[in-house]
Amino acid sequence: MTVGVRHDDLRRRNRALVLTALRASNQRSRTEIANLTGLSNSTISAITSSMIDEGVLIELKGNDSGLARRGRPQVALALNPKLASVVAVTLTLDHVSAVLIDYAGEAVDEDVQDLATQELEGQALIEAVIDCVRRVLTRQRENGYHPSRIALAVQGTTSSDSSSMLWSPITPDENTRFAPALAAAFGVPATVENDCNMITVALKWREPARYRTDFFAVMLSDGIGMGLMVKGELFSGTQSSGGEFGHMIHIPDGALCRCGKHGCIEAYAGNYALIRTARGGSDEDVPGAVVSQVEIEKLADAARASDGPERAAFVKAGRAIGFGLGSLFAVFDPAPVAIVGPGALAFDILEQPIRDAIARTAGGKHSAAISFETEPNEMPLIRLGCAMTALTKVDAEIIVPGLTTEKVLKRRKVA
Amino acid sequence: MTVGVRHDDLRRRNRALVLTALRASNQRSRTEIANLTGLSNSTISAITSSMIDEGVLIELKGNDSGLARRGRPQVALALNPKLASVVAVTLTLDHVSAVLIDYAGEAVDEDVQDLATQELEGQALIEAVIDCVRRVLTRQRENGYHPSRIALAVQGTTSSDSSSMLWSPITPDENTRFAPALAAAFGVPATVENDCNMITVALKWREPARYRTDFFAVMLSDGIGMGLMVKGELFSGTQSSGGEFGHMIHIPDGALCRCGKHGCIEAYAGNYALIRTARGGSDEDVPGAVVSQVEIEKLADAARASDGPERAAFVKAGRAIGFGLGSLFAVFDPAPVAIVGPGALAFDILEQPIRDAIARTAGGKHSAAISFETEPNEMPLIRLGCAMTALTKVDAEIIVPGLTTEKVLKRRKVA
């Protein structure tokens, strides 16, 4: 049963609203916040003034945005970048990167490292990630940054409690418990999230006009991932990160997938599948090593040039993706689709087969109306999603009224 | 942007909590409600006493539940059945029924009518539904029932604003705008909902222990429907009722479906598909008329008796359902499944093929652990779901503090 609403919950909620308004756009005046939230000016005044005292917000002075109007000028409020910081870590095939981000969402410093992820056992992988984070932190310690959270994004399935990477294509190890290890190493809470989910979160922050309430983010790379935004909320699985679009079944008992099962969408549309098909391999050929981006680009160029086996491979892939989307649309209803990742570079070849397939499904009733946007470079999105996920959690601690920021931060240190 | 929380929202929320607690179990004392909601005894006392004044709640006196304990006895509170009423209407193939339900959720009177739905145009169908409702109401008017809402459940897709039936197998008409017509005829708000969604809602009310937060309700009948409960909320589509499990693609460009597309799950597992397959028809045969339940029972008996074409038909159907569930599990993660409707009577033949197929998918990792419960009789569930949906909406009007119940009811009359 949901628990009753007490009096301080009210203040907490409204503090959260103020924080959200400022996260969505770097700076806002009290009056703007009042209009945005529907709360009265006096309430916003009370809330912001206590948040300024706590060091959560700062006034941006001497910041007249050009136009000089009559009347007392609005004074812009902003999140205090020095209040806290978080580390957004991204672990992909052969690379790990850690970015230190201040409370206002600006990147402070970054460390990128090559890593033979496929040859690293779980513990070694964890340590490599920790090292990467440590490098940024030692470099920035003198500047007074003590991050209060670490968010890691990985390719692969993660647990719904954000503690473990359950399975990933980038390493043989299973159920790697990143979160506890990172938490222990740095004395702050840590989470592991699925990369596609982070992309989905990021799209909403970056382009709220286009990606508002309902959309699908499909990641085309070696594997096929997906993130779903449904009714304005990230839709994750009930037990895991969910959204394993690549492992919906395209052809029952069909082509061999990297996951060991047969007929998954990925077994037709993943990079390895494209290569397998284009080179005339059998559907039963065991998925090979990870394909370089250059190779896929060559394949795409060949497909564009002539109607040979390369083009057939892309058509087969598009067909798998299209029928999969059609099935999804039957359950969720049609919604805009963002095609993210390297595969977006070949979307010109994929689009028609995808649309043709969707049109052959009941779910794709209005297939022509479905919008596809492409975004080949997924890394900035993953980082943004990670950063916003972590910062939103910091916000959740800060909104507790009566608890001064120092207390919040101290509590973190102890934990 | 979410709107700020004002002071009276607080009271409204807590009133809602009290109402929910009483809806979930017929009667509860103030102390029980306080413990359940986490609110203080004084608050519950204040809220319930004003709700009693408003006529929303009543005290059940002289109702000592046997055990005589020391101390002042708890006095049971209950929803006042006379406060309001709703009509739950169910429109299925060849039948329409309307049940008058009091505010406490008890059925008062019912009208059932045979109806040649497949031969009725939209307007005639609407009028038949209106007539059915009118019969119950005129019969009960002398007893002082003036329902404040009408909820209609139909087989088929409905719009997400609950105003129209977009498509249904029971009638050739499309986009039948039931809700405005019912609202106009009776002067109260009306909604149209998908039957499977109502079943899903009902399962949660009826067996909260088993069907709590995440489960799938699959309806096996002439068509294949589904309702999803995800994280404790009914999951409906963004534009329509969604959850069109039957029209996820099983075999791309496969068997001809009733919807006109090819390869839908329904084209293998719907009643018409079972008959088509068992009788050695081609996958391209146009789906025939609606199959009687008797005929399907005969088919099931034949399948049980010997390993002939009938059993092959059920295996093919189970395989389609299983692969579909596997794809769903990839997106939502595995969850309990309730098999509802006439098809549940043949579940003994279907279960093994379903489990076999699920086990062949990545989503069905733990296929053996997935629980299936069967419930052949769907009508009571549809009605319960309808009733609870309507009553919950009545609750939402009643919780507005300061607005006396008379005002709420008067407002309804005017509207």
Added chain:
DNA sequence: AAGCTTTTTTTCGAGCTTCGAAAAAAATAA
């Protein structure tokens, strides 16, 4: 049967919070 114990329910004052109105502040316009 009267008083005691136990449990539930109500009453009452304190402490928050939000709101509207009025006041104060800070700029431009005249």
Added chain:
DNA sequence: TTATTTTTTTCGAAGCTCGAAAAAAAGCTT
């Protein structure tokens, strides 16, 4: 320098929840 306009703060009123205390309503004891 004064008037005007707009933003922000201040202040009192009203509403809500809470804890403590009081009242109510039963069984238990002697």
